[in-house]
Amino acid sequence: MSIVILGGNECMERQYKDLCKAYRCRAKIFIKPSGSLKNKLGNPDLLICFTSCLSHKVLRNAQNELKGCSAAVEHSRTASMAALRSILEKYTAA
DSSP states (O other): OEEEEESOOGGGHHHHHHHHHHTTOEEEEESSOOSOOTTTSOSOSEEEEEGGGSOHHHHHHHHHHTTTSOOEEEEESOOOHHHHHHHHHHHHOO
């Protein structure tokens, strides 16, 4: 399963990647997206947005880029490991 994570804490980027790896997921993490996301997102199975750490503009642009894609979009207000773990459990169990 491929995952794109938008937002989050800079100091926890490595931990996000390790947790995704533990759930057998490939993760692209964009803490502070710079420039266009058009060619960076690819075709993920799941888009996780930590909304407390993102601007509305970045969130809108990411959702517009994935309109034709069949990716599930999950929003979380907190960028904690527990929030990420619960999202991964929800989508990898299915």
